[in-house]
Amino acid sequence: MSEQPNFAQEVDAEISDPQLEEPQLYEVMLLNDDYTTMDFVIDVLMQFFRKSYSEAELLMFTIHEQGSAVCAIYSREIAEMRVKQVVDHARAHEYPLLCVMQPH
Numbered sequence: 736m737s738e739q740p741n742f743a744q745e746v747d748a749e750i751s752d753p754q755l756e757e758p759q760l761y762e763v764m765l766l767n768d769d770y771t772t773m774d775f776v777i778d779v780l781m782q783f784f785r786k787s788y789s790e791a792e793l794l795m796f797t798i799h800e801q802g803s804a805v806c807a808i809y810s811r812e813i814a815e816m817r818v819k820q821v822v823d824h825a826r827a828h829e830y831p832l833l834c835v836m837q838p839h
Contacts, residue, residue: 758773761814762805767798771832773826777814779832780806808839 763784765776773795780791784806797804809817814836821834 766833
């Protein structure tokens, strides 16, 4: 009788692989422009990045004064989704607000 392979050992070996790496993280940033209102930026920060009003207001002023600010750090898929949601929302309200992502 031939010996059957032990699949449980093979699965355990794959799970405990020390070669696994942490996923790349991405910063999601809002960029300042001369047309998007401060109130709209605060609303975006609260709605899409779960900031409190005071956090959103401080971040909005950073964006306004420095030209951009990191709003959150996510995995690639979530960062891409958040960028699209913010840009689509801004366009739907006829604002040119830009939201971008870059490696953390």
